[in-house]
Amino acid sequence: MSGDAILKVRDLKRDYVIKGGIFTKPRILSAVKGVSFDVERGTTLAVVGESGCGKSTLARILTMIDPATAGTVEIDGQPIDIAKYGVSREMRQKVQIVFQNPYGSLNPRQKIGAVLEEPLLLNTDMPAAERRDAALAMLQKVGLKPEHYGRYPHMFSGGQRQRIAIARSIMLKPKLLVLDEPVSALDLSVQAQILNLLADLQEEFNLTYVFISHDLSVVRYIADKVMVMYFGEAVEYGTRDEVFDNPRHSYTKTLFAATPRADVNSIKARLAKRAA
Amino acid sequence: MPLLEIRNLVVEFDTAAGPFRALDGVDYTVDAGEVLAIVGESGSGKSVAMLAVMGLLPDTATITADRMAFEGRDLATLSPKDRRQVIGKDISMIFQEPIASLNPCFTVGFQIGEVLKTHTRLSGSERAARVIELLKAVGIPEPERRLSSFPHQMSGGQCQRVMIAMAIACSPKLLIADEPTTALDVTIQKQILDLLLKLQAESGMGLIMITHDMGVVAETADRVVVQYQGRQMEEADVLSLFESPKHPYTKALLSALPENATGDRLPTVGDFRALFETAPKEATA
Amino acid sequence: MTEASATQTPATETAVAAKLASESRNATKAMLTEFWYYFSQNRGAVIGLAFFLALVVVAVFAPLVAPHAPDTQYRDSFLTPPVWEAGGKAAFLLGTDAVGRDILSRLIYGARYSLFIGVIVVTIALSGGIVLGVIAGYFRGAVDTFIMRVMDIILAFPSLLLALVLVAILGPGLTNAMIAIALVLQPHFVRLTRAAVLSERNRDYVVAARLAGAGNMRLMFKTILPNCLSPLIVQATLSFSSAILDAAALGFLGMGAQPPTPEWGTMLAEAREFILRAWWVVTFPGLAILITVLAINLVGDGLRDALDPKLKRS
Numbered sequence: 001m002s003g004d005a006i007l008k009v010r011d012l013k014r015d016y017v018i019k020g021g022i023f024t025k026p027r028i029l030s031a032v033k034g035v036s037f038d039v040e041r042g043t044t045l046a047v048v049g050e051s052g053c054g055k056s057t058l059a060r061i062l063t064m065i066d067p068a069t070a071g072t073v074e075i076d077g078q079p080i081d082i083a084k085y086g087v088s089r090e091m092r093q094k095v096q097i098v099f100q101n102p103y104g105s106l107n108p109r110q111k112i113g114a115v116l117e118e119p120l121l122l123n124t125d126m127p128a129a130e131r132r133d134a135a136l137a138m139l140q141k142v143g144l145k146p147e148h149y150g151r152y153p154h155m156f157s158g159g160q161r162q163r164i165a166i167a168r169s170i171m172l173k174p175k176l177l178v179l180d181e182p183v184s185a186l187d188l189s190v191q192a193q194i195l196n197l198l199a200d201l202q203e204e205f206n207l208t209y210v211f212i213s214h215d216l217s218v219v220r221y222i223a224d225k226v227m228v229m230y231f232g233e234a235v236e237y238g239t240r241d242e243v244f245d246n247p248r249h250s251y252t253k254t255l256f257a258a259t260p261r262a263d264v265n266s267i268k269a270r271l272a273k274r275a276a
Numbered sequence: 277m278p279l280l281e282i283r284n285l286v287v288e289f290d291t292a293a294g295p296f297r298a299l300d301g302v303d304y305t306v307d308a309g310e311v312l313a314i315v316g317e318s319g320s321g322k323s324v325a326m327l328a329v330m331g332l333l334p335d336t337a338t339i340t341a342d343r344m345a346f347e348g349r350d351l352a353t354l355s356p357k358d359r360r361q362v363i364g365k366d367i368s369m370i371f372q373e374p375i376a377s378l379n380p381c382f383t384v385g386f387q388i389g390e391v392l393k394t395h396t397r398l399s400g401s402e403r404a405a406r407v408i409e410l411l412k413a414v415g416i417p418e419p420e421r422r423l424s425s426f427p428h429q430m431s432g433g434q435c436q437r438v439m440i441a442m443a444i445a446c447s448p449k450l451l452i453a454d455e456p457t458t459a460l461d462v463t464i465q466k467q468i469l470d471l472l473l474k475l476q477a478e479s480g481m482g483l484i485m486i487t488h489d490m491g492v493v494a495e496t497a498d499r500v501v502v503q504y505q506g507r508q509m510e511e512a513d514v515l516s517l518f519e520s521p522k523h524p525y526t527k528a529l530l531s532a533l534p535e536n537a538t539g540d541r542l543p544t545v546g547d548f549r550a551l552f553e554t555a556p557k558e559a560t561a
Numbered sequence: 562m563t564e565a566s567a568t569q570t571p572a573t574e575t576a577v578a579a580k581l582a583s584e585s586r587n588a589t590k591a592m593l594t595e596f597w598y599y600f601s602q603n604r605g606a607v608i609g610l611a612f613f614l615a616l617v618v619v620a621v622f623a624p625l626v627a628p629h630a631p632d633t634q635y636r637d638s639f640l641t642p643p644v645w646e647a648g649g650k651a652a653f654l655l656g657t658d659a660v661g662r663d664i665l666s667r668l669i670y671g672a673r674y675s676l677f678i679g680v681i682v683v684t685i686a687l688s689g690g691i692v693l694g695v696i697a698g699y700f701r702g703a704v705d706t707f708i709m710r711v712m713d714i715i716l717a718f719p720s721l722l723l724a725l726v727l728v729a730i731l732g733p734g735l736t737n738a739m740i741a742i743a744l745v746l747q748p749h750f751v752r753l754t755r756a757a758v759l760s761e762r763n764r765d766y767v768v769a770a771r772l773a774g775a776g777n778m779r780l781m782f783k784t785i786l787p788n789c790l791s792p793l794i795v796q797a798t799l800s801f802s803s804a805i806l807d808a809a810a811l812g813f814l815g816m817g818a819q820p821p822t823p824e825w826g827t828m829l830a831e832a833r834e835f836i837l838r839a840w841w842v843v844t845f846p847g848l849a850i851l852i853t854v855l856a857i858n859l860v861g862d863g864l865r866d867a868l869d870p871k872l873k874r875s
Contacts, residue, residue, distance in 0.1 A: 065772065099765040110766075110784075119774065152588055188532050189317060195542055199540070215462075217534045258466035260466075262535065266495075
C-alpha cells in the first residue's frame, strides 16, 4: 500500500426521481447516500451488500454509465463528471466493467472475435490484422482457444462467456476494472477458475479491481479492502482483516452470522443441536 | 419402508442435436423426518430427478426407472387420478424464483386457498382460518392483512414464505425444495432455511434440498447425494462428506470453496477431472 | 500482446486466417442447421415453403412454363370450361375467360405480379418501419411519442379504406397501390421494432458496447437491431401475404393494377359478371390467392416457431 490511490471517491451521492402520478408528488430515492473511499493501484476493494443497497448504482457511476448527483470521483488523478463533460476516449480506456450475468452481457448476434475487437475498432486506429492478433492473444490469455474466435456466444458455457466478457473488458488495457458480481451466476468450480483468472490478470497488468459481491467467502478470499453497504450507506470500511475479524456495525455482524458455513465444526455443532 | 425410493432412474431429452441423457442411473432414498440434499453444478441433473417424480418434465423427456415408489406405491403404475392425489398433497415442491412461481393476478390468500380447495374437504370458513394459520406458521407478520396482498406487493423473501405456506398447506409427507434460497439475499436465505428446518422438524416430513451451494448443504442436510453430469458421484451423511470426502469430485468441489483456500490460487475441478471421469460410481460404495 | 504474431511467418499467418475463416463459417452453419431443425419440425411450414418456392420458380420462368401468352385472345374459344368439364379443350387446361385468354397462363404470369407486389410492399414497409421503430424505441421521449401517435392515427383507419383513399389521391395504378399498401402496413413494423428495441436497449451487452465507445448509430443499427430481427422476419412474411391480399382487393375494386394486366385481383374484377355462367373464371384466380396466402402464412408460423427465443437455450 504505497498510498498511490488510483480511485478516489468523496461523498458520492446518487438520487433517483420517481415520477409522481397526477395526484402524487414525485419522490426522491437515494440509492447512494454519500460514500467515500480510496482504492490503491493494483489492489482489490470489495463492495459487499444485499440487493437494493446501492452497490450496482455505485458500479454504474464508477464506470461512467450514469452520472452522480453529488460528490467527486477521481480516476488516476483525473476528476470525472459525465453530466457536464461526457466521457472521453481516454477516460473510457481507464475503466471497464464486467457484468454479473454472462448470458446477457454478450451480444447474441456477434461472434466472439467481433466482441473482442469492437473496443479496439472504436477507440484505436489499429489495422484489422493487428486487431485480430490482439483478440487471439487475449483469447489465449483468458484460457480460451483460437478456434473460439469465430463462434457465437450461445455456443459457450457460462464460465467461458464470463472469460470472454473479462477479455473484452481488458482489451483496452484499463487501469481500473469494476466487477459487478462476476462469479455469482457461476458454478462453484467455474467460480474458482474465474477467480484465479482474475488474480492472474491483476498480477500481469497491475489491475485495480472494485469487486462487487454479496458472497462473503469470495470477498474474504479476493479482497484487500472491504466496504459494506447497507441502504446506500457505507456502514463498514477497512482492510479485509479489520472487517472480518472485528466487525463494528450490527449489520455486518448479521451478515456474517447469516452466511452459511461449510466447515466441519459448524456441521458438528448443528448436528449436536439437532440431536438435542 | 422409505418414504421415497428411486432406483436406476434414467431421463433422456430429445433435442436438436439428438437424444441427451440428463440422468444416468441414479438412486435416491428418503426416509420420513430426513433431510436429503442433492448437490451438483449446472448440468448435473439435480433438478431433473425431482421434476420426473413430480411429473413436471416436458413431453420430450423419456423417463425410465427400475423402481420409483412413494410409501411403497409405484408411481409409474398409479392412475393419473391417484397420482394427482399423491403429488400436490403428499409430495409438494417449492422453486427457485418465488416471485415467478406465484400467479401475479391473484391474491396470496386466494392462491393458498386454491391448494386447500383442490386437496381437502374443508369448508370456506375453515379454509380461510387455515390460510391464516399457515401464513402465521411461515412467519408472515399480520397474516390477516397480508391475505389480500398481491405477489408484487411483497418482497422475494415473503413470496418464498408464501410458496412454503402453499407447499405445506396439505401437510405433505415429502417436501422438495429446488434451490429455494438461490434468488434471495444471504440474511433472507438464513431465515428461509431456518423456517424450512423448523417446519420439517415439527411435522416430521421428509425434505429434499436441491442446491449448488455447499454452505446450504452444510447448514441443512442429514444426508447428501453429490451429482455430476447426470451421474451420482457420492452419497454420504453430511459430516463424513465434509470430513472425509471419498470421491475425487467431492474433494474437488470442497477444495474449490474460497473459504477453504490455502494458497495463492484456488484448486479447480479441472485439476481433478482426470481422476473422477475415469472413476465413476464405484466411489459411492 | 503481438509477440505471438511477430514470430509467425507470412505463410502461417495466412494459414491461421484460413483456419479462423473456416471456424467462423462452421459457426454460421451450425446456427443455420439449428434453425432448420426447428423450422422443419413444423410440417405445414415446410409444405408452405415448398409451395412458395415452386411459385417463385414458376413466376421467374413464366414465359417457358405458360402454355400461352397471357394476353393472346383466342376468338374461337370464349369462356371455354376447364379441360375436365364437358366442352373443355386440352389446349386450355383451366379454361379461358370472356375474351378467350388462357386462364392458366394468366395465373402463371399473375404470380409475377403478386410476388413483385409482396416484395416491394414489404421492403418499403419494413425499411421505413425499422428506421422509425428503432428511433422511437432508442430515443424515447418526445420523438417516441410523436412517431407512435402518428402510427396510431394510421392504425385507426380501416386499412383497406385508407389504402383506397390514398389510391384515390395518388391515382389508380399498381405502383400507387403498392405505395398505399406499404403505408398502411408500416405501423405494424414500427410498433414491433419499437417493442423489441425497448426490451433490448437496457441489456448488459448494449451497455457494454456503449462502454466500448459505440455511438448512437452503431448501438441502434449494429448492436440492437440484429437482435430485434426475429419478430420482424415473421411479421414481414405475414405482411407479404396481406400485401398480396390487399393488392388483389384494390385490383378487384378497380383501383390497383389496370386491365389487361394479369394480376389476380384484377382478373377477379374482370370476371365479376360471369360468376354465375362460368364459375372457373373467378374460382381459379380466387384459389390462387387463397393458396398462396395460406402457404406464406404457414411459412410465417414456422418461422415464428424457429425464431422464438423461448425455444432456444441461450
